[in-house]
Every structure is written in C-alpha cells, then in structure tokens.
Amino acid sequence: MNPGDTERQQWIADMRDLLDVLEANPELPLPTVGRHTFSPVNLGFFDTKRKDDRRAQLARAVRALRGGFTKDYSGNVMKLDGTFGSLHLRLMVPREQVCERRVLGVRPQTVEIPDPAAAVPKKKVTYDAEVVEWSCPPLLAATESEAVSA
Numbered sequence: 001m002n003p004g005d006t007e008r009q010q011w012i013a014d015m016r017d018l019l020d021v022l023e024a025n026p027e028l029p030l031p032t033v034g035r036h037t038f039s040p041v042n043l044g045f046f047d048t049k050r051k052d053d054r055r056a057q058l059a060r061a062v063r064a065l066r067g068g069f070t071k072d073y074s075g076n077v078m079k080l081d082g083t084f085g086s087l088h089l090r091l092m093v094p095r096e097q098v099c100e101r102r103v104l105g106v107r108p109q110t111v112e113i114p115d116p117a118a119a120v121p122k123k124k125v126t127y128d129a130e131v132v133e134w135s136c137p138p139l140l141a142a143t144e145s146e147a148v149s150a
Contacts, residue, residue, distance in 0.1 A: 034088055036088065037081075040081065042092060043061065043091045044092045045058065045061075045091065045093040045094075046093070046094065054094075054097040054098050058080070058093060062080070065089060066084070067084055067089065068082055069081060071136070076095050078092070078095045078099065079092050080092075099134045099137075100134070101133075102134075103131070103132055104131045104133055106128035106129060106130055107128070107129055107131055108129075109129040110126045111125055111127075112124055112125075
C-alpha cells in the first residue's frame, strides 16, 4: 500500500489478501467471526467525527447490505442484527443518536456505598433515580417518506 492510503483502504486490502489465502489453502480453517450468531461481523457507528445524521447513515448501510435486520437494545447501544449471504452481521450505534430519551419522572432508590470514615464499611444512601422512556421512531428513515425495515 502507498503511504497515503487510509486505514480503511489498508484494512480492506488486508481482508482481500486474507480471503485469497483462505481460498488458496483449503486446509486452513475459516474464521469464526460472522459464521455464528454469537460472533457476528460487527459494524460500529461510533465515530464521533462524523456529523451526518446517524439514522440516515444506518439507512444507507441497511440498503447497501440488502438485509432485513432486527432491533435490539442493550444498555446504551442499539443493535441491528441481520445477515449478508451466510454472514451474520451486527450494526451498533449509541442509542441516544437514533432514539429520543424522555424523562418521565423520578423515583427514590436506595443503594449501599462504601464509607471509609465509618466503623461499618457501608452506608445506605437514597437518591432520586430518573425514570426514562426511549422513543425510537420507525427506524432508519433517511427522509420522512422513506422508511427502511429494521
């Protein structure tokens, strides 16, 4: 590769080289990534330098990957799981970039925390925890009239 090539171009070239080696050497085992649902090929949309709309970006990705994806939420991450041929794919994005977080209210919550100044090492503390709801519109509409199944 030329010194001016980007990290992305280098990664793609390396993957092509790996595929060529696998094709030329059938005795080599296939990588597990992408072959099983427990080890999907992960595409993370976490680049903070990109300023375009994440939902539009995901819509373009879903269209390019020609797949039906299912949504899943785990903590602060939204995941879209699907397939590309025989490969299992997972698109991941910070939830707050594609969904709207609404605080519905607060409720008291009690937790035990360490208290190094006390003879008893822990003390109970009560605080107001936010009760939140996430509103995720029909996902991946690049424009108001263009919705993508996901």
